Amino acid sequence: MAQAQRSLAPEDVELLARLAPAAPTAYHRLNPLTKATAAAGVTLAAIVLGGYVVPVALLIGVVLPSAAAAGVLRRVARLSLAASAPILVSVVLVSVFTRAGTTVLFEIGPFDATLEGVDFAARITLRLVVVAMALVLFGLTTDPRSLVADLERRGVAPRLTFAIAAALEAVPAMVERTRAVAAAQRARGLDTEGSVGARLRGIRPLAGPVVLSAFAEVEERSLALEARGFGRPGHREPLWTPTDSPGQRAARWFVVAGVAAALAAVLVAQAAGVLAGLP
Amino acid sequence: MLELRGVSYRYPGAARPSIEGISLAIASGEVVGLTGANDAGKSTLCLVAAGLAPASIGGELTGDVLVDGASVRALRPNELAGHAGIVFQDPGTQRSGVTGSVFEEVAFGPVNLGWPVAESVAATRQALRALGIEDLAERHPARLSGGQAHLVAIASILAMRPGVLILDEPTAQLDPEATGQVIGALKAIVAGGTSILIAEHRTDVLAILCTRVATLKGGRVVADGPTVRMLADAAPADGAPQ
Amino acid sequence: MIRCDGVTFDYPDGTRALDALDLEIGAGERLAITGRNGSGKSTLVRHWNGLLRPSGGRVFLDGSPTDRRRVAELARTVGIVFQDPGAQLFERTCRAEVAFGARNVGLRGPALDAAVEEALAAVGLANAAGSNPYDLGLAQRKLLTIASVLAMRTPVVVIDEPTPGQDARGLGHIRSVLANLVAEGRTVVAISHDRRFMTESFDRIVVLDAGRVLADGTPAEVLRP
Numbered sequence: 001m002a003q004a005q006r007s008l009a010p011e012d013v014e015l016l017a018r019l020a021p022a023a024p025t026a027y028h029r030l031n032p033l034t035k036a037t038a039a040a041g042v043t044l045a046a047i048v049l050g051g052y053v054v055p056v057a058l059l060i061g062v063v064l065p066s067a068a069a070a071g072v073l074r075r076v077a078r079l080s081l082a083a084s085a086p087i088l089v090s091v092v093l094v095s096v097f098t099r100a101g102t103t104v105l106f107e108i109g110p111f112d113a114t115l116e117g118v119d120f121a122a123r124i125t126l127r128l129v130v131v132a133m134a135l136v137l138f139g140l141t142t143d144p145r146s147l148v149a150d151l152e153r154r155g156v157a158p159r160l161t162f163a164i165a166a167a168l169e170a171v172p173a174m175v176e177r178t179r180a181v182a183a184a185q186r187a188r189g190l191d192t193e194g195s196v197g198a199r200l201r202g203i204r205p206l207a208g209p210v211v212l213s214a215f216a217e218v219e220e221r222s223l224a225l226e227a228r229g230f231g232r233p234g235h236r237e238p239l240w241t242p243t244d245s246p247g248q249r250a251a252r253w254f255v256v257a258g259v260a261a262a263l264a265a266v267l268v269a270q271a272a273g274v275l276a277g278l279p
Numbered sequence: 280m281l282e283l284r285g286v287s288y289r290y291p292g293a294a295r296p297s298i299e300g301i302s303l304a305i306a307s308g309e310v311v312g313l314t315g316a317n318d319a320g321k322s323t324l325c326l327v328a329a330g331l332a333p334a335s336i337g338g339e340l341t342g343d344v345l346v347d348g349a350s351v352r353a354l355r356p357n358e359l360a361g362h363a364g365i366v367f368q369d370p371g372t373q374r375s376g377v378t379g380s381v382f383e384e385v386a387f388g389p390v391n392l393g394w395p396v397a398e399s400v401a402a403t404r405q406a407l408r409a410l411g412i413e414d415l416a417e418r419h420p421a422r423l424s425g426g427q428a429h430l431v432a433i434a435s436i437l438a439m440r441p442g443v444l445i446l447d448e449p450t451a452q453l454d455p456e457a458t459g460q461v462i463g464a465l466k467a468i469v470a471g472g473t474s475i476l477i478a479e480h481r482t483d484v485l486a487i488l489c490t491r492v493a494t495l496k497g498g499r500v501v502a503d504g505p506t507v508r509m510l511a512d513a514a515p516a517d518g519a520p521q
Numbered sequence: 522m523i524r525c526d527g528v529t530f531d532y533p534d535g536t537r538a539l540d541a542l543d544l545e546i547g548a549g550e551r552l553a554i555t556g557r558n559g560s561g562k563s564t565l566v567r568h569w570n571g572l573l574r575p576s577g578g579r580v581f582l583d584g585s586p587t588d589r590r591r592v593a594e595l596a597r598t599v600g601i602v603f604q605d606p607g608a609q610l611f612e613r614t615c616r617a618e619v620a621f622g623a624r625n626v627g628l629r630g631p632a633l634d635a636a637v638e639e640a641l642a643a644v645g646l647a648n649a650a651g652s653n654p655y656d657l658g659l660a661q662r663k664l665l666t667i668a669s670v671l672a673m674r675t676p677v678v679v680i681d682e683p684t685p686g687q688d689a690r691g692l693g694h695i696r697s698v699l700a701n702l703v704a705e706g707r708t709v710v711a712i713s714h715d716r717r718f719m720t721e722s723f724d725r726i727v728v729l730d731a732g733r734v735l736a737d738g739t740p741a742e743v744l745r746p
Contacts, residue, residue, distance in 0.1 A: 006397035016400070018417065019380050145379055165377035173376070173421060177608070183572050184609035187601040188669060189625025191593035205621065208611025216607065216655050217372045223331050224373040228435060229360035229391030237396050239386055317660050317688045368659070368686065424558045451686045454558055454714040480688060 020240040021143035027070035031244040032147040033154075034252055038066070039138035041255040046130045048263050055126040063133050072140045079140075080132035088125055095121035144168040150242045159231060174210060181209045280474045281305045281328060281363060281443040286342035288327050293338070297323040298498040301342070305443060305474045310465075312485040312506065313478040315495035321478040324495065325447045328476055329365035330354060347442065361392055364441035368448045370428035373435070374420050381423075381431055382407070382416040388439040399438075406438035410464045426457030433461065437468065444468060446477045450484055462487055482510055522548040522583055522677060522708050523569055523599075529577035530564055530732075538564040540732035541578065548583075548676070551699065551709045553719040556729035562712045565729065566679050571595040583676070597626045600675035604682050606654075606662040615641065615657070615665055616650040623672040640672035643701065645694045660686045664694060671698065677708040684715045696722060716744060 008016075023029040042062055046055045067073040099121075101114030148165040152158060182192065185205045191198045192206075225231070282304040289296040298320040305311050313321050326332040330351055333340045343350050346362045367373055378384040385406055389399035407413045410430045415423065420431060429452060436444065444465075450458045465488055469475055479485055485492055485506060492509035494502040502509060523546040530539040538561050546552060554562050567573040568580050571592040580587045582598055600622070603609070612618040619637045628636055641647050644664040646657075654662055663686065670678060683695050699722055702709045713719050719726055720740040728736040728743055736743045 006395070006401060008397045008400060012397070012400050012404075015382065015416070016396075019383055021379070145377070148377070162377055166375075169376050176421070180603070180605060180608040183567070184603045184605075186572060186592045187570055187596055187603065188609070188622035189593055189596040189673065191591070191625070193591050194593065205611055209607060209609055212611060212655065213607035219336070220367060220369065220372040221376075223326075223335055224367060225375065226335050226355075226357050227329060227331060227360060227365050228375070228388040229357045229439065230375075230387075232357040232360070232391055232393065234393050236390055236393055237399070238390055239383055239396060239399065315688075316690060317658050317686075426558055448686060452682075455716065456557060480686075 016240050020242075021146050025070050027066060028141050029243075030141075031242050031248050032142050032150045033244075034248045035138050035142050036147070037252045037255050038062070039134045041259050042134040043131045044259050045262060046127045046134075048259075048266055050123060050127065052123060052126065055123075055130045059126075059130050059133070063130060063137060067133070067137050070137070070141050072137065075140060076133055076136050080129065080136040083136070084128050084132040088128055091124055091128070092121045095124060146242045149238055149240070150244075152236070152238065153241050158236065162230070177210050177213070178206065181206055184209075280307045280309070280347060281476065282343075282345045283324075283328060284343045284345065286327060286340065286344065288323060288332055288341075289339045290323075290332075291337040291339075296339075296498060298327070298495070301327075301500055303493060303500065303503070305476055307442075307474055308469060308472060309491065310469055310475040310477065310489045312489035312492040312509075313476065313495060314480065314485070314492060319495040320498040321495055322447050323498075325365060325445050325476065325478055328443075329363050329445050330359035331365065334359075357391070360388065360441075361439055362441055363443040363445060364388075364436035364439055365445040366433050366436050366447065366449060368451055370425070370432040370452075373432040374428070378420060380416065381412070381418050381420055384420045384431060385434045385438050388435055392439060402438045402440060403434075406434040409437060409467055410434045411460050426453045429453055430457065430460065430464075433464070437464075441473065443474045443476065446475065446479075448478055448480070450479070450481060458484070486510060522546055522550070524581040525565070525568070525578065526581065527578035528565075528568060528575045528580060530561075530568070530573060531576045538732050539568075539575070542729075542733055544727065544734060544737075546708060546710065548708055549703070549706045550725065551703050551723055552711075552725045552727060553723040554710060554712050554727045554729060555714060555719065556735070560729040561732040562729055563681060564732075566601060566681070566710065566712065569595070569677070569679065570599040570601055593625070596675070597673070598675055599677040599679060600670035600673045601679045602667050602670045602681060602683075606659070606666045609666060609669070610654045610662065613653055614651050615646055615654055615668075618654055618665060619669045619672045622669045623674070626673050626675070628672075628674075636672040636674060640668040643671060643694070643698050644668045645690065660688065660691050663687070664691060667695075667698065671702075675707070677710070678702055679710045679712070681712045682714070683711055684713065684718045692718075720744065 042058050046058055064073065067076040096113045096117040097111040099114060099117035101116030103115035104112045105115055105118065106113050145165060148161045152161045186192055190202055190205055192202055283301050286301040287296045287299045301324060303311070313324060315321055323332065326336070327340065327344060330344065332338055334355055340352065344352060351359055351362070375384060375387050378387060382403060386399045386403040389402045394402070407416060410433060412427065412430050412434060415427060415431065420428070423431065429449065433446070433449065449461055453461060462484060465475060475488070477488065489506045491504065492506050493500050494509065502512070523544070525542050525544040527541045527543060528539050529537070529541050531537050542561070542565065554565070556562055564573060568575060568587070569582065571587055571590060582595065587595060610618060612621060616637055619640050620633060623633050623636045638647070641650050644667055646661065646665060646668060649657060649661070654665055657665065667680060667683065684692060687695065699709055711723070724739055726738065726740055726743045727734055
C-alpha cells in the first residue's frame with residue numbers, strides 16, 4: 001500500500017475494544033495462555049500428587065478464589081458438579097464396595113463397604129471435583145476467539161488456528177441448520193411427533209441434509225477463503241490481540257516448574273521405595 | 280485491466296471444456312455484464328477470471344488471463360486476492376466462520392493481505408459505508424438476513440480494494456430494497472475506478488450498471504456489445520436475458 | 522381454504538412477528554405475498570402447516586381450526602417449499618428425493634410412481650430422475666424441491682421465493698407449474714420479491730408490513746409504479 005502510515009482515530013480504538021470479547025473482570029483479562037496454564041497446572045498437580053492435602057489446598061487456595069475473583073463461583077460449582085456427577089456416582093459405588101480392604105463398615109447384600117474403599121473413593125472424588133472445577137473455570141473465562149488469536153500471536157500456523165476457531169463456531173451454526181432442516185422435512189410430511197419407529201426413521205432425513213450440505217459447501221467455502229487472501233504467507237496484523245505481561249509470563253513458568261518438580265519428586269520417591277505407587 | 284485471451288477451461292475429470300475460446304477484456308472503469316442460461320459457463324468464466332480456476336480447483340486452462348497486462352496464470356489465488364475479487368451467489372459459504380462481528384468479517388481480507396491495523400480499519404469503514412451497512416458493524420455475521428449477509432459478502436471483497444470486482448449473480452437472493460442498495464454501491468465502486476464483471480440474469484440490473492454485455496452459450500461468447508443493443512436484440516427463449 | 526383470524530405471533534425473545542393479522546384465501550386462488558425482510562411473510566405461512574402456533578388468534582384450514590392438528594397431518598393439505606434446497610436434500614437420486622414427501626402423505630405403488638414422474642417432468646427434470654441432486658446446479662436443485670412438494674398433491678401449494686437464480690428455461694417451468702396447479706383447482710401461494718414475476722403471474726398480491734396486511738389487491742393497485 002503506497003500510502004503514508006495511518007494511525008488509529010480514537011473512535012477506532014474504542015470500536016476495536018468493543019469488538020474484542022467481553023472481559024468483565026481482571027481474571028477474564030488475563031492472557032488465555034495464563035488461564036490455560038493455571039487449569040493444566042491444577043489438573044496435573046491434583047492427579048499426580050493425589051491424597052487429601054493437595055487437592056483441598058488447590059481448591060481452597062487456587063480454584064475457588066480465582067472463580068470468586070472472576071465472578072463465576074456459583075456457575076463453576078454448578079456446572080462442574082453437574083458434569084462430574086455421573087462419573088462420580090459410578091466411581092464411588094465401585095470403589096466403596098469392591099476395593100480390597102480389611103475394615104468392613106457395613107454390608108449391603110453380598111457387598112462389603114470397607115474403610116479402605118471409602119478412603120479411596122473420597123480421594124478420587126476430591127481430585128475429580130478439583131479438575132472439573134479448574135477446567136470449567138477456564139472454559140467460562142476464556143473466549144475461544146481470544147485463545148485462537150493468542151495462539152496465532154505466538155506463531156501457531158494460521159491455518160491451524162483458523163481450523164480450531166471454525167470448528168468452535170461451527171456448532172451453533174449447525175444447530176441453526178438442524179432447525180431449518182426439521183422445518184423443511186416436517187413440511188414434507190415427516191412425522192417428528194409420532195411413534196419411536198417413526199422418529200428413528202426420521203434420523204436420515206434430519207441428519208442427511210446437514211451432512212450433505214456441509215460437504216457440498218466445503219469446496220465453495222475454501223474457494224471463498226482463498227479469494228480473501230487466506231493462507232497467504234507473511235505477517236498478519238489482526239485487529240486485536242489479547243495482552244500479556246512479564247508478570248504473567250513469570251507466573252506461568254513458575255507453575256510449569258512447580259508441577260515439573262512435584263512430578264519429579266513423586267517419581268524419585270517412588271523409585272526410592274518411599275511411596276508405594278500412586279493411589 | 281482484466282483480459283482473457285483465447286481461454287478454454289476444463290474441470291478436473293470433465294470430458295469437455297466448460298468454456299472455450301473466450302476472449303474478453305474489461306478496461307478500467309468498465310462494467311461488463313455476462314448473461315446466458317444457467318449451464319452456459321458464466322460461473323466458470325468468473326472462477327477463471329478470479330484466478331481460482333485452475334489454481335484452487337485443478338483442471339486444465341489454455342489461453343491466458345492478464346491483470347493490468349501481466350499474466351496471472353502462475354499466481355496462487357491468495358496472491359491474486361488484492362487484484363481480482365470474486366463474490367459468489369451464496370453469502371453463507373462466504374462467511375469465514377471465525378469472526379464475531381461484521382466489522383471483523385469485512386476486515387478479514389485486508390488482515391490476510393498483511394495490512395497494518397489502521398489501514399485495515401480504514402478500508403473496512405470505507406467498504407461498510409459504500410454498501411450502506413455501517414449500522415451492522417457490531418452485529419454477529421451469522422445473525423443477518425439474506426440480503427444483509429450478501430451486502431456483507433460484497434463489502435468483504437471490496438475492503439481489499441481489488442482492481443476488478445467479479446460478481447456471480449449478486450442480486451439473485453435480494454429483495455428490491457437490498458438490490459437497490461447493491462446497485463448503488465456498485466455504481467459508486469465503478470466511479471472510483473474499479474472495473475466490474477457481473478454475471479446476471481436480470482435485465483433491469485444490467486441496464487443500469489453495464490456498459491457492455493456478453494452472452495455465453497454452450498461455453499462460448501456468442502455476442503458482445505453495448506448494453507442497449509444487446510438487450511434490444513435479446514431473444515428470451517434460449518436463455519438470454521429476459 | 523385458509524383463514525387467519527387476528528393471528529398474532531411472538532418469538533420467544535418477545536419480538537412480535539405477526540400482529541392481529543386477518544387474511545382469507547379461497548380455494549383455487551392464486552396469490553403472491555410480498556413485503557420487506559422481517560415483515561412476517563415466512564412466519565405467516567408457517568402457521569398454515571402448524572410449524573408455528575399463534576400466540577393469539579386462530580388459523581383455519583378448509584373450515585376447521587389447526588389448533589390441535591399435528592404438522593404431519595396438516596402437511597397433507599398445505600405443502601410448503603422453503604427457500605434453501607440444502608436444508609432438505611438427502612436422497613441419492615432425484616426420484617427418491619421427490620418420492621419422500623409423496624410417501625409421507627400416503628401415496629404408494631403405481632400412484633406414487635406416477636406422482637413422482639409427473640412432478641419431475643413438470644419442472645423439467647425428467648431426464649435427471651436417476652441423478653444425484655448434488656450433481657445438479659443450484660437453480661435445478663430449487664426446482665427439485667418444488668417437484669418434491671408437487672408430488673404430494675396437496676390442495677394448497679406454497680413456494681417461498683420461486684424465481685431467484687432461475688434462467689429463462691427455469692422461469693418457464695415455474696410459470697407452467699403455476700398454471701397447471703390453478704387448472705387443477707389447487708390453491709397457490711408464492712412469497713416473492715420479484716416484481717415482474719408477481720405482475721405477470723398473479724391477480725392478487727398481499728403486502729405485509731410489520732406483521733400486518735398493508736395492502737391486498739391486484740398488482741396494479743398494490744405495487745408502486
